[in-house]
Amino acid sequence: MTTDAPAIELKGISKAFGPVQANRDITMSVARGTIHGIVGENGAGKSTLMSILYGFYKADRGEIFINGKLTPIPDSQAAIRAGIGMVHQHFKLVENFTVVENVILGAEDGALLRPSIAKARKLLTELAKDYGLNVDPDAVVEDLSVGHQQRVEILKQLYRQADILILDEPTGVLTPSEADQLFRILERLREEGKTIILITHKLREIMEITDTVSVMRRGEMTNTVKTSDTSPAELAEMMVGRKVLLEVDKPPATPGEVVLKVEDLRVSRGGVERVKGVSFEIRRGEILGIAGVAGNGQTELLEVLGGMIPAQGGTVSLFGEPIDITGKHSNGQTRRARGIGHVPEDRQDEGLIMPYEAWENVAFGYHKDPRYNSGILMNHAAIKDDCVDKMQRYDVRPPNPRLPARNFSGGNQQKIVVAREMDRAPDLLLVGQPTRGVDIGAIEFIHKQIIALRDQGKAILLVSVELDEIMGLSDRIAVMFDGRIMGERLPSETDQNELGLLMAGVTEGAA
């Protein structure tokens, strides 16, 4: 093994899915013992490239060299043999197995488990000591926090003797402090000579931890630079191909009368209380941002307000008039009739019907609107006209109302939802994760729309796990943890650290 050869070298990798060129002639080299970042918009081809490296796909052309040696990777077994480990965005753990059971899963030494478990336990102790990867080997995975579950994923790869770790959007589910801990672990791994590829869309993380960074755009690797030689603004420009406003430009808020008042709201799902007595209000011309790590009750809060699930207790009122949140008239239709718009957290499962054409989606939820109907039949021509109009004003590309929703990019899908929900100028707009999986250009556009709606004197409830987004858009910030609001802050009077502590459930007294 030549020690000065790059850990990974890709030469001329190309991959097409039918007429779509997902990767085009990609050449990349990552030195041993470094952290290499890959950034790019959705659909730029990052995941395809990593899938090729990990053997999920076969490249049409090109060669992979591992430690200077030509290494064909036809399947993930070959990738593991070549010392490549992958930590997926969505963990692949058996929830009711213990840590040690998960670690040996698929890498058992024989038919009997006992020797493998003993061996793994010993190794886990060593790994914990070497890298600061402390996890109780006998804890059941579902009892662990998300951050610890991610450590189990990393341990799994190290147990398989991975020298090269690929991490796909690893901080998406972590609190800021958990993300910090992850970065400390990655630094230790780097010191021990491991090579790490970090795929992320958060430029701040790229700047903080990587040594070198590659930018992908439209299936091509457009730039590779030393991290110390670049800046977030420059990276963003390389990703999009034009100058981008990273900061949201917004005039100060002028709050008016109270639009939404929520008192002591309680919501259970699957027998577990998810929202444990939440109270807040939003005024005209104001954006209230709800920060928090995913899974702390924000989803249920949005779903109750949007009429998707019933609440178990508490009251909600709009302009002082109570809203039915438990009865059989609590549904999405009655909410829309009251002037509540809802951009749901998951556009693919909730906000859109993916096989429906764009125009059919434009009517979704508003299909009883008299404008869209004539008698008992739906007026398809009227809906299509409206769709063409909305596509033009909300810059949906391609502006083709007959294209099924699944064929639009994430950003354009989201624009269809945003157009539908915002264009009626609802008194209250519920927005969940408005820019998840959306490219930078579309993020800019959607943020502008949200602020424009606020400036029309509408109330907006914004739920997002992206702290930057919350801080950039909100006029007030409430932090949710374990079904409760831990505190409210003004964006001008707080910072990421304070919010991060609140997101982790640390209250003022303890902090």
Added chain:
Amino acid sequence: MDKMPKWADVLLIPLISVVLALLVSGLVVALIGESPVRAMEVMVRGAFGSAYGWGYTLYYATNFIFTGLAVAVAFHARMFNIGGEGQAAIGGLGVAVILLGVAWPHWTIALLAAIAFSALFGAAWAAIPAYLQAKRGSHIVITTIMFNYIAASLLVYLLVNVFRVPGSMAPESGRFAEPAHLPSASDFAGFLGFPASAPLNISFFIALLACVFVWVLIWRTRLGYEIRSFGHSETAAVYAGINPTRIIMISMLISGGLAGMMAINVVMGEAERLVLDFVEGAGFVGIAVALMGRSHPVGVVLAALLFGALYQGGAELQFEMPAISREMVVVIQALVILFTGALDNMVRMPMERLFLALRPRGAVGAEANPVPTSPVEPHEPPKVDPQGSDR
């Protein structure tokens, strides 16, 4: 996706599937020492070679249109209604009740009453499994199958103990009165040469009307929009304020009603009395018809025609070629169901790949996505403006 033109999706693929099924059937026929070519010829001639053959083919097709539409409507709400068999049987009960109970002056009024009662009874039979699914989460496949058995047993009981003509040994009702008899093909289309013995009757047109009804319902009304939305994604439907219980109930009621209407053709149009086991598997064939017809009324008519021809041609086959028994005919029909329904993807995937390869820009790497749940980011539409959409 949009990998194939629509004509290939709705016509070419079913056609290839049928050809494959017939090839395998031919192999089976050859194995028992008969000539596949002659068997094929007998079947085609039996089904389409004479007005008499057409009279039977279209009669069977009428049944399958009703049951196929029933399954198709439920499919749009992602309900798998396997209970067509039982719903049709109970629909027959409704026809018998109203035609025996009232002295009808003319067949037209009697037909309207029979439509109403067959649909009502069929819908009522579907209502119980639908309610159990909507409110209790009992799986509709299990409950509708069980209701088929209950319906069959109920019919036996009623025919033996209630409807049987006193003194008769046959488990069947008395004949309906003369004014309630539907015109048969020889009455309204005798000029085409339909003999009086052919069972085709005016219900065929009711079936075609039902197709129009289903098309308008599913693709032109708000209810149809809600049914399709719910069928594609329940969470999205809930987000839009569409009530799942309501959609499950309504779609299953319509489905059961359509299945029940099959009895108009058999009980009122052909037997002119309620007989035992008159559904004869049409409820199950309806599943294959809906699958092959891709839950679209036009597809359902075409698929129903194919299965009507298989039934009629199969009957001729066992008559003219005694070595090919009734069971062999069932094997052939089953092969068609297997290839068009269950093995649909076997033909579809290579065809999609072929169409991709034939695309002008797709010459490179026209390989289908091997991992369905892959971590690949959503791609730009292949068909529409591949460059311009990526800003």
